[in-house]
Amino acid sequence: MIGGKNSLFGPVDATANSGYGDDHPPRKGFFTDTSICIGCKACEVACKEWNDVPADHFDMTASSYDNSHSLNANQWRHVAFIEQPKRLGAQDPGLRAPQVTDLGMPTARPSDTLTVEEGEQTDDTKPDFRWLMSSDVCKHCTHAACLDVCPTGSLFRSEFGTVVVQDDICNGCGYCVAACPYGVIERRRAPDGAKNVGIAQKCTLCYDRLGAGQTPACAQACPTESIQFGDVEELRERASTRVAQLHEAGIMDARLYGNDPEDGVGGAGAFFLLLDEPEVYGLPPDPVVTTKDLPQMFNRASTAAFTLLAGAALAFVGRRR
Amino acid sequence: MSETTDRNGTGPAAARDERQTTAVIGSAGGRRIGGGRRGGRRPGGRRKHGPGAEQQMVPEAEFTSYYGRPIVKPSPWEKDIPIYLFAGGLAAGSSLLAAGADLTGRPALRRTGRFGALAALSVSMVALVHDLGKPSRFLNMLRVAKLTSPMSVGTWILSIYGPFAGAAAAAEAVAMLPPGRRVGPLRLLPLLHRPAGLMAGLAAPPVAAYTAVLLADTATPSWHAAFKELPFVFVGSAAAASAGLGLVGAPVAETGPARRLAVGGAVLELAAEQQMERSMGITAEPLHEGKAGRLMRAAKALTVVGAIGAAVSGRSRALSALSGAALMAGSACTRFGIFEAGQASALDPKYIVVPQRERLAREGPVRYEE
Numbered sequence: 134m135i136g137g138k139n140s141l142f143g144p145v146d147a148t149a150n151s152g153y154g155d156d157h158p159p160r161k162g163f164f165t166d167t168s169i170c171i172g173c174k175a176c177e178v179a180c181k182e183w184n185d186v187p188a189d190h191f192d193m194t195a196s197s198y199d200n201s202h203s204l205n206a207n208q209w210r211h212v213a214f215i216e217q218p219k220r221l222g223a224q225d226p227g228l229r230a231p232q233v234t235d236l237g238m239p240t241a242r243p244s245d246t247l248t249v250e251e252g253e254q255t256d257d258t259k260p261d262f263r264w265l266m267s268s269d270v271c272k273h274c275t276h277a278a279c280l281d282v283c284p285t286g287s288l289f290r291s292e293f294g295t296v297v298v299q300d301d302i303c304n305g306c307g308y309c310v311a312a313c314p315y316g317v318i319e320r321r322r323a324p325d326g327a328k329n330v331g332i333a334q335k336c337t338l339c340y341d342r343l344g345a346g347q348t349p350a351c352a353q354a355c356p357t358e359s360i361q362f363g364d365v366e367e368l369r370e371r372a373s374t375r376v377a378q379l380h381e382a383g384i385m386d387a388r389l390y391g392n393d394p395e396d397g398v399g400g401a402g403a404f405f406l407l408l409d410e411p412e413v414y415g416l417p418p419d420p421v422v423t424t425k426d427l428p429q430m431f432n433r434a435s436t437a438a439f440t441l442l443a444g445a446a447l448a449f450v451g452r453r454r
Numbered sequence: 455m456s457e458t459t460d461r462n463g464t465g466p467a468a469a470r471d472e473r474q475t476t477a478v479i480g481s482a483g484g485r486r487i488g489g490g491r492r493g494g495r496r497p498g499g500r501r502k503h504g505p506g507a508e509q510q511m512v513p514e515a516e517f518t519s520y521y522g523r524p525i526v527k528p529s530p531w532e533k534d535i536p537i538y539l540f541a542g543g544l545a546a547g548s549s550l551l552a553a554g555a556d557l558t559g560r561p562a563l564r565r566t567g568r569f570g571a572l573a574a575l576s577v578s579m580v581a582l583v584h585d586l587g588k589p590s591r592f593l594n595m596l597r598v599a600k601l602t603s604p605m606s607v608g609t610w611i612l613s614i615y616g617p618f619a620g621a622a623a624a625a626e627a628v629a630m631l632p633p634g635r636r637v638g639p640l641r642l643l644p645l646l647h648r649p650a651g652l653m654a655g656l657a658a659p660p661v662a663a664y665t666a667v668l669l670a671d672t673a674t675p676s677w678h679a680a681f682k683e684l685p686f687v688f689v690g691s692a693a694a695a696s697a698g699l700g701l702v703g704a705p706v707a708e709t710g711p712a713r714r715l716a717v718g719g720a721v722l723e724l725a726a727e728q729q730m731e732r733s734m735g736i737t738a739e740p741l742h743e744g745k746a747g748r749l750m751r752a753a754k755a756l757t758v759v760g761a762i763g764a765a766v767s768g769r770s771r772a773l774s775a776l777s778g779a780a781l782m783a784g785s786a787c788t789r790f791g792i793f794e795a796g797q798a799s800a801l802d803p804k805y806i807v808v809p810q811r812e813r814l815a816r817e818g819p820v821r822y823e824e
Contacts, residue, residue, distance in 0.1 A: 141602070143822040196521045203523060213520060282671060284605035286598040304591035308605050311529035311672035311800070320530045331587050397820040412803070415520030418810040421820050423671050423678055424602055430667045430681045437666070437685030438659035440722070441693060445550040445655075448697075448715040449558050 142425040144394040147275045147402075151290035160294030161343060162402035163352065163360055164368040165268055166375055167414075168387060170359040172266035176210045177201060179354035183339065184209065187327040203415070204269055206321035206334035210351050213414050215265040267405065267414050268360055270351070271296070271317045271336035272391055275399030276422040279309035279318050279333075287333070294365070295338040295402055305331040314398065314420035338402070365402055376406055384408070390416065397421030517811065519803035526673045528800035534585040536793040538578045539665045540695065540786045542612075543688060545574035546662035547696025547719075549619050553655025554711055555704075556648060563712065565626055566703030568651065570696070571658075572623035575616060604667040611664055615657035621650035662692035669796060675806060676799035677792070679737040683730035687792070690726055691785040693719025694757060698781030701764060701774045709774060713764045716781055720761035723788065724754065735812075737805050740795040749791030756784030 139145040148157050180186060189207050193200050198214040205211075277296045280288040287303035288296060298318075309318045310333065318335040321327065339349035347353075352362035361368060372389050379387035386408050391401035397420050411418050519525070529535075552567025554560075583589050596613070600606040625647035628640050636644075666688040670681035677684070693715050700712030731738040741750050763777025799805040813820070 139822075194521070199521075205527075215520065278673060281602040282605065284598070284600065284603045284609060285594040286600070287594070302594055302597070304586055304594040306586060306591075306595075306605060307530040308603070308672075310527050311531075311674050311677075314526060314673040316524060316526040316673075319527055322530075393821070395822040399822075410518060412518050412525070412807045412811075413520060415523060415525060415803075417525050417806050419814050419819050420673075420810070423673055426678075426681060427602065427604075427667075427671055430604075430670050430685075433682055434660075434663040434667045434685040437689045438663035440686065441547070441659045441662055441689040442550070442656075444693060444718050444722070445547070445554060445715060448711040448718065449554040 139399075141281075141427060142276060142399070142422065144399060145275060147290060147399070148292065148294040153290075153292055157292040159364040159366065160402060161338065161363070162273060162294070162365040162368055162404070163270060163338070163349075163362055164372050164392075164404060164406070165270065166359050166361065166372075166406045167265065167267035168359075168375075168379060168384070168406055168408055169357045170212070170266040170268055171357055172198070172212055172214055172264070173356060174201075174212050175354040175356060176268050176351035176360055177208070177212060179350040180210045180336075183342070183350035184337070185328075186334075187324055189323040189327075204271070204315075204317045204319075204335075206319040207323075209270065209334075209336040211269045213265075213267045213269060215267075215409070215413055216262060217265065217409070217413075218262050265408055265414070267407065268351070268355075269405075269414070269416070270403050271338070272315055272398065272404070273336075273338060273402030274422065275394065275402070276424065277398075278312040278314060278422045278424060279335075281422070281424040281427075282308045282312040284308060291338075291340055291343075293338070293340075293343050295340065295343075297337045297340050298333050298335060300329050300332050303332045305333065307333070309333050312423060314417055314422065365400075368404075372404065372406060379406075397425070517804050517807040519807060522803065524801050525803045525806040526675070526800050528797045529672065529674065531585060531793075534581040536786075536789040538581040538585070539669075539688070539789040539793070541574040541578035541581065542665055543662045543692030543785065543789070544695045544699060544782070545571045545578065545619065546615075546658035547692040547715075548574060548699055549615075549622070549651070549654040549658040550693075551696055551700050551712060551715065552622065553651050555708065556651050558711070560704070560708040560711075563700055563704040563708040564651070565630075566700055567696070568619075568623045568626045570699045570703065571619045571654065575612075575619055579616075604664060604671050608661075608664045608668055611657070611660045615654060615661050618650050618654035618657060621646050622654050625650060659689070662689045669792070672796075674796040674800045675737040675809065676734065676740050677796040679734040679809070680730050680792075682733060683726045684792070686726035687723055687730060687788065690719045690721070690723030691788045694723055694760065694781045695719075695785030697764065698760060698778035698785070701767070701778030701781070703778075706767075706769060706771050706774055712778075713767070713774075716764035716777070717761050720757045720781065720784075723757060723785075727754075727788075736808050737799055740798040740802075740805070741791065744794075744798060746791050746793075746795035746798055749787045749794060753784050753787035753791055756780045756787060760784055 140150055148160060181188065186207055186209055194202060197216055199212070201208050201211050203211055273295045280290060280296050284306060285302050285304050287299045288309060289299065291297050305320055307320050310320055318333050321330050321332055321334045323330070339347070342349055348362050352360045361371065369392050372392055376387050376389055388407055389404060390407050390411050391404035394400035399422070407414060548567040548571040552564045552571060555563035555567060583592055586592060595606065595609040598606060599610055625643045628636055628643040629647065663685045666685035669677040670684055672678060697712040697716035697719060701709050701716065704712065731741060740746055760777045760780030763773055763780060767773035767777050
């Protein structure tokens with residue numbers, strides 16, 4: 134609903150804007166630090182298990198190790214695998230072979246490779262490609278286009294500031310699908326016999342678990358804490374600390390995505406630390422909620438409607454025939 | 455090989471390889487997956503007109519993406535929705551024509567308009583319910599009235615317009631009965647005939663215009679980029695289609711206004727469409743390519759032919775009817791063409807990345823400013 138001045142665009146407390154009083158819990162969200170994602174897909178599996186999301190395909194994309202394709206109705210977490218012909222950054226795992234004391238024993242190898250001197254490992258021995266892995270999820274935008282355009286009220290803002298679909302109210306019109314600037318939400322098409330076929334589906338940020346004071350399944354399953362769950366305010370601080378840390382370590386490609394409450398979607402409830410441009414991960418470079426332009430759209434449509442009325446009236450003016 | 459390099463592929467093979475490497479570095483593989491071309495847009499589709507035959511609106515842009523996969527999702531809508539758009543426009547314009555015909559004493563044009571409006575409205579409702587899957591799902595739309603949802607606004611516009619259009623058509627039908635058969639409540643309907651018809655005419659323009667907002671308020675690149683001009687394309691198209699129906703259904707003695715409306719609507723539609731393509735930048739491309747391109751070209755040809763026919767067909771019933779049919783077909787092609795172009799634009803990440811990158815280079819990231 135159009136409430137305050139910033140209800141279509143601009144920084145706003147999403148939960149308060151939706152009519153919750155002061156006693157609602159703090160806004161919850163995800164900070165996904167892709168720099169420590171190992172691509173294990175535990176999040177994908179945990180999400181499917183907990184939310185009973187059906188599997189409806191098992192095929193390879195033939196272009197990378199990504200076998201789950203995209204975020205969609207049956208994939209509420211999606212781990213992207215990006216293979217880049219780019220050297221790894223200045224990451225040093227500190228795992229050099231320990232110095233071995235030469236006991237003068239016979240060896241099959243030439244003696245000059247026996248020990249590795251400090252600093253001897255040059256860039257030549259590093260792989261000439263890198264993998265970027267990133268677990269993507271619904272962004273739970275502050276200005277959520279899906280929620281704005283839903284004609285039934287099926288999509289709603291929860292007390293945790295997240296965006297949730299009510300299966301029993303959704304009428305499957307599919308408007309949210311076209312409205313999402315990230316291509317997250319989708320109408321479930323398959324498999325036959327699964328629940329909610331024909332209904333819009335996406336990440337609920339484990340609404341049921343939040344209500345019970347639990348951590349969402351994906352974050353709980355993540356072994357590297359690449360997916361961090363918590364209060365959005367605190368996560369934003371954690372994220373800026375982490376990106377500063379990476380910049381200090383010389384990884385200047387590190388950047389935050391979706392964290393700024395003044396951005397095109399009013400800041401996302403789920404935001405990311407990326408190591409390359411967003412589009413490399415399949416994310417839009419600078420998404421804007423389309424309802425930002427809605428007042429202008431309705432103005433243009435009103436003008437057009439008036440033009441039609443006037444034009445039709447004019448057509449009847451004049452000659453009798 | 456990425457589409458970008460493919461399109462530039464006129465140089466020697468060595469240079470092409472080098473470009474491909476650049477594209478691969480930039481695009482995380484750069485290849486399109488096998489099934490990624492569901493939209494059926496051919497690479498280099500625009501070149502079929504021969505070099506220089508069509509002026510490029512924007513230079514070919516480099517862009518990166520995740521294995522060429524779509525960023526936004528295309529709407530799950532199928533043929534139902536463009537049929538709905540066309541029928542809604544036809545119904546709205548017909549109600550306007552019928553109201554005018556009623557006020558100026560053109561009974562045959564009025565009858566055509568009222569029956570046409572009801573028939574078109576029924577078609578659009580059937581299409582909508584078919585898209586939703588089952589009729590009861592339509593009722594869920596009446597749970598709320600939401601200004602931020604053009605679909606909700608449209609539902610309420612239709613809920614106001616529909617009963618008036620229906621009552622006007624019913625009154626028209628009763629008027630055709632012999633007086634002895636108008637029994638019981640049927641005798642009351644003729645009392646409603648003018649007020650219902652006029653109310654339907656007043657409620658009609660929003661019906662024709664809101665569908666443009668319905669498409670534009672999405673993240674589908676070629677629909678959203680068109681938001682300024684699309685309402686004018688759609689009302690022009692609605693006027694041309696309904697005037698076409700009037701030309702088909704009414705004798706030439708009464709179709710003067712329909713012919714004027716046909717020409718006016720066609721001119722508005724074509725001019726607004728031209729302006730729209732200029733303002734859309736790279737997202738206008740899908741309007742020229744593949745299925746959408748064929749539909750848009752057919753729409754233009756049919757609309758032009760229909761409008762000229764309508765203008766000169768003053769005395770010939772046959773020519774009038776033919777022109778009218780061409781105008782209706784042109785309007786349908788416009789709706790299908792714009793629909794298909796949007797679907798194709800959603801499937802190609804280029805139409806998300808390139809405009810957003812250009813905006814970033816021009817204005818910096820979108821930020822809220824007081």
